[in-house]
Amino acid sequence: MQENSHRHRLKKLDTLLVQSRTLWQVKAFDCTLLPWEKRFPCLANKVWSISDVDIDELDKTQAELNAELLPALQQDLQRSDASWQLDLLGQVETALTKGDTDLAQLSVELLSHKEASHFSAGIKGRKWSQITAFAAQIKPDTSEVLEWCAGKGHLGRLISKAHSRPVVSLEWQQNLCDEGTKFADKWHLPQEFICGNAFAPQQSKLKRDQQAVALHACGDLHVRLLRLASQANTRAIIISPCCYHLIQAEQYQGMSQVVLDSELVLSRHDLQVPLQHSTIANAKQVEYRHREVIWRLGFDSLQREVNQSTEYLPIPSIKQSQLNQDFEAFCHWAAEKKSVDLPVDLDINTYLEVGVQRQRLTRRIDLVAHLFRGILEQWLLLDRVCFLEEQGYSVKLTQFCKKAVTPRNSLISAEKQTN
Numbered sequence: 001m002q003e004n005s006h007r008h009r010l011k012k013l014d015t016l017l018v019q020s021r022t023l024w025q026v027k028a029f030d031c032t033l034l035p036w037e038k039r040f041p042c043l044a045n046k047v048w049s050i051s052d053v054d055i056d057e058l059d060k061t062q063a064e065l066n067a068e069l070l071p072a073l074q075q076d077l078q079r080s081d082a083s084w085q086l087d088l089l090g091q092v093e094t095a096l097t098k099g100d101t102d103l104a105q106l107s108v109e110l111l112s113h114k115e116a117s118h119f120s121a122g123i124k125g126r127k128w129s130q131i132t133a134f135a136a137q138i139k140p141d142t143s144e145v146l147e148w149c150a151g152k153g154h155l156g157r158l159i160s161k162a163h164s165r166p167v168v169s170l171e172w173q174q175n176l177c178d179e180g181t182k183f184a185d186k187w188h189l190p191q192e193f194i195c196g197n198a199f200a201p202q203q204s205k206l207k208r209d210q211q212a213v214a215l216h217a218c219g220d221l222h223v224r225l226l227r228l229a230s231q232a233n234t235r236a237i238i239i240s241p242c243c244y245h246l247i248q249a250e251q252y253q254g255m256s257q258v259v260l261d262s263e264l265v266l267s268r269h270d271l272q273v274p275l276q277h278s279t280i281a282n283a284k285q286v287e288y289r290h291r292e293v294i295w296r297l298g299f300d301s302l303q304r305e306v307n308q309s310t311e312y313l314p315i316p317s318i319k320q321s322q323l324n325q326d327f328e329a330f331c332h333w334a335a336e337k338k339s340v341d342l343p344v345d346l347d348i349n350t351y352l353e354v355g356v357q358r359q360r361l362t363r364r365i366d367l368v369a370h371l372f373r374g375i376l377e378q379w380l381l382l383d384r385v386c387f388l389e390e391q392g393y394s395v396k397l398t399q400f401c402k403k404a405v406t407p408r409n410s411l412i413s414a415e416k417q418t419n
Helices: 003-019 041-049 054-061 064-080 086-090 102-110 112-117 125-135 154-163 176-187 219-231 270-275 283-307 320-324 325-339 348-390
Strands: 144-147 167-171 191-195 208-220 238-243 393-399 410-416
Touching: 003 086, 003 348, 041 064, 041 348, 054 167, 054 238, 054 348, 054 410, 064 086, 112 154, 125 154, 125 208, 125 238, 144 154, 154 176, 154 191, 154 208, 176 191, 176 320, 176 410, 219 238, 219 348, 238 270, 238 348, 270 348, 283 320, 283 325, 325 348, 325 410, 348 393, 348 410
Parallel strands: 144 167, 144 208, 167 191, 208 238
Antiparallel strands: 238 410, 393 410
């Protein structure tokens, strides 16, 4: 993807997201009907024709989801003489080029087998694969690396060892800094830990002759890095964004001029749409998730009747063990948490059945919204890319590993252009 095409693609994605926001900018738990059914009747008929048992499998693969739903959506658009560039939905994967490395060879290339076993001790396999794949994208030279939101410094120590270069690891939790320091000292690595708040003034430690890296820094944390690094004219920035919804503001604050000029207003809820793509949940986890949603919606229908309300009532997180009890116990627990006075002669099975029907509805609302999760994430990524280009960086947007390793596999690599 050429640099000057990032802005052009971002504008096209923005247009489609604005046109389609009725379909994806929805809080499914608030709904008692398909909120867009009248405008998109063919799509409504299509989602209700899909069997409940097929929804999760269909939702796993974007290409299959597109193939299943887009013909019906296209029919509705033709009926209303609307023109959307739906081919963008099928270009999400091809728009991102793969990195230059073979994941299977990375551990061998970066560390000896014995060293890799020590460095990966205590790190889950998938996480170690992410760290290794990300570290392999770092261009070897002698400049200092700043590891942003370092945790115990797993990424930084791998970079320090593999590339024989100094690393400064910034982390706000002192106990994590202490653990990372012990490991670095044991291996005589040039890795320094600084305990500091990434949001505090004068804490960033960013400077010009440096490579700043961040693997899965959440929301405002990676945005903060991009802003501070560009202000410091940091020579190279390499990040993999994560958890876009973890922001302090009530609404998303755009970075690039295209997004600053956009009609889109995104809530934290909207920013979770790109994250709604689970490829690793096992059958038991799926069963618990479905049961929890049914129970939450069943209780919500109950509280609406008791409170004479039309609004969804959120309840606190629950322990998985509570899902091994029964729905009635759950309702009494939720009622106590939210100060809802339940009737004595409660027909609990009626509300459980309502929960089942509402869950069938929410799954179909979410399924349609998921048509747009890929382009919404790409819109967010390109907002960051175009911002960096506006600050004088040459930027690449790639994938640093396969989605099976992590769905958040996008990599933004930026280098300051020199005149």
